[in-house]
Amino acid sequence: MGLTLISPAFADDTPIPEKYTRLGRNLMPPLKWSGAPAEVKSFALVIEDPDAPSGTFRHCGVFNIPPSWNELPESADTAPGGGPRFSKNDFGNARYDGPQPPKGHGVHHYHFRLAALDVPKLTVPDAAGIEIMWKEARKHALSEASLTGTFEVQ
Incomplete structure (x- = not known):
């Protein structure tokens, strides 16, 4: 079946x-996932x-998620240290920042993409943004899963 990604908060x-x-x-x-390859050494999202x-x-980038994990709980970005690293998002914050599309701009689609990686740690500079982190992660991807949520400001 392969890697799957779901959220208890909303369906695909x-x-x-x-x-x-x-x-x-x-x-x-x-977020919760299952079906990771046996050889996974870390995850990136x-x-x-x-x-x-x-x-x-880019709203959020998380990497160096331990291979034994199969979920990120609500507000994982505000958990005490020692967990995965967060890349700087396009708001300029190293955390999650949720949807905020312009009013009347129609429905926006938010793609949550999880990659199972063949390396235990990605080495990216602290100042690196999500785009750089994800390019590096994809070089090591064993498999990927996605989940899409929508949001619109009327």
Whole structure:
């Protein structure tokens, strides 16, 4: 079956609840995965909005997720240290920042993509953004899974 990614907060191709957006509480939604290859050494995750007016907007990047993990709980980006690393997002923050599309811009699609990697740690500079981290992660991807949430400001 392969690697799969789900969220207990919303189903694939359905709206992301407002509490997980910048218009709500801006909490990172919980994520769970299964079906990782046996040889996985770490995971990396990105959350991107390809519908942004200026092109793909990156909301979150997480890497060096331990291979024994099969979930990121709600608000994983605010958990005490010692966990995975967060890349700087396009808002300029090394954490999750949820959807906040322009009012009346239509439905935006937020792609949550998880990669199972063949390396225990990615080495990327602290100042590196999500795009750089994800390019490095994809060089080591054994498999990938995705989940899409939607959001619109009327």
